[in-house]
Amino acid sequence: MAEGHYILGNRDSEIARLEIQASLFEPLTKQTLLNAGLKKGMRCIDIGCGSGSVTRLMAKMVGETGRVVGVDVDNRYLEYCNRIITSRQNIEFIHDDIRKSQLGSKERFDIVYSRFTFHHLTDKREAVRAMKRLAKKNGSVMIQDLDHAPGSWLCYPENKVFNTLRKVYVALIKKGGGDPLAGRKLYKLLIEESFNVNVDCYSPCILMGQEPYSSLGWQLAESIKPQILEHGLQSEHEYTKMYEGLKKLAKDKGSFVTYSRLFSVLGKNRE
Ligand SMILES: C[S@@+](CC[C@H](N)C(=O)[O-])C[C@H]1O[C@@H](n2cnc3c(N)ncnc32)[C@H](O)[C@@H]1O
Incomplete structure (x- = not known):
């Protein structure tokens, strides 16, 4: 796996995991977009849109007089996004790599948004x-991203396989050239880039035994299995033990896990 390779891949199972994760975070994301100033008629862009859940949410919120663009570096996600939208009136999906994007020379937006992408x-x-x-000048840049510090992946009662999943996931993020602690660094980064910045932090509890969210752990393990084996982070046997342990945990009523901390950073563009 080369540096910059996206570790979660684009298989159908990963797209399904993204949609479940998106529904867990939808109320928070909606409120965050309102806090960022999103209103009917605005132009918004969603960077690293993946399955397009936030792009679709923004399209609903801006209404027919607004316009929303979803951007991703992976065409398989863009094909999925285009396949499932019911109206193309105010929504478009574009292929682009945000690290070297020239899109800003063509069009500017009221809200520039990205979620779960920066740590990759x-x-x-x-x-x-x-x-x-x-x-745009006075427009909002809103980044929501995770911070995978050990304490933020809490499972109670304690569960070894959950800790193992965090360790292999963090190791893979680093191998892909990403930063598992990206969430906490966004505030300073936006200050240094001359934004007016606000920051917030959130970590939902996921109750085991309650589908679909209790499955997010083993689903993440499934998505990263090829990379775990490719890098020799686990043997097939070790992976299977972890995977089966996560399936068991998902059914264990009385246990809960906390999602890794999600930082929401809102920057107002003064220039
Ligand atoms: C974890 S997914 C998050 C998807 C979506 N934002 C969400 O919240 O459900 C990260 C997405 O970022 C995309 N991505 C990764 N690197 C990128 C880059 N350099 N430019 C644009 N998109 C990128 C991936 O292809 C993937 O679809």
Whole structure:
């Protein structure tokens, strides 16, 4: 796996995991977009749109007089996004790599948004600069991203396989050139790039035994299995033990896990 290779891949099972994760975070994301100033008629862009859940949410929120663009570096996600949208009136999906994006020279937006993408990027600063170029003067750059510090993956009662999943996932993010602690670094990064910045932090509890969210752990393991084996982070036997342990945990009523901390950073573009 080369540096910059996206570790979660694009298989159908990963797209399904993204959709479940998106529904868990939808109320928070909606509120975050409102806090960022999203209103009917606005122009918004969603960077690293994946399955397009936030792009679709924004399209609903801006209404027919607004316009929303979803951007991803992976054509398989863009094909999925185009396949499932019911109306193309105010929504478009574009192929682009945010680290070297030139989109900002063509069109500027009221809200420039990205979620769950920054900790995978090899160059966060270039991506922030590209997002700034995409924002209108006084427009909002809103980044929501995770921070995979050990304490933020809490499972109670304690569960060894859950800790193992965090360790292999963090190791893979680093191998892909990403930063598992990206979430906490966004605030300073936006200050350094001359934004007016606000930051917030959130970590939902996921109750085991309650589908679909209790499955997110083993689903993540499934998505990263090829890379785990390719890098020799686990043998097939070790992986299977972890995977089966995560399936058992998902059914264990009385246990809960907390999602890794999600930082929401809102920058107002002064330039
Ligand atoms: C974890 S997914 C998040 C998807 C979506 N934002 C969500 O919240 O469900 C990260 C997405 O970022 C995309 N991505 C990774 N590197 C990128 C880059 N350099 N430019 C644009 N998209 C990128 C991946 O292809 C993937 O679809």
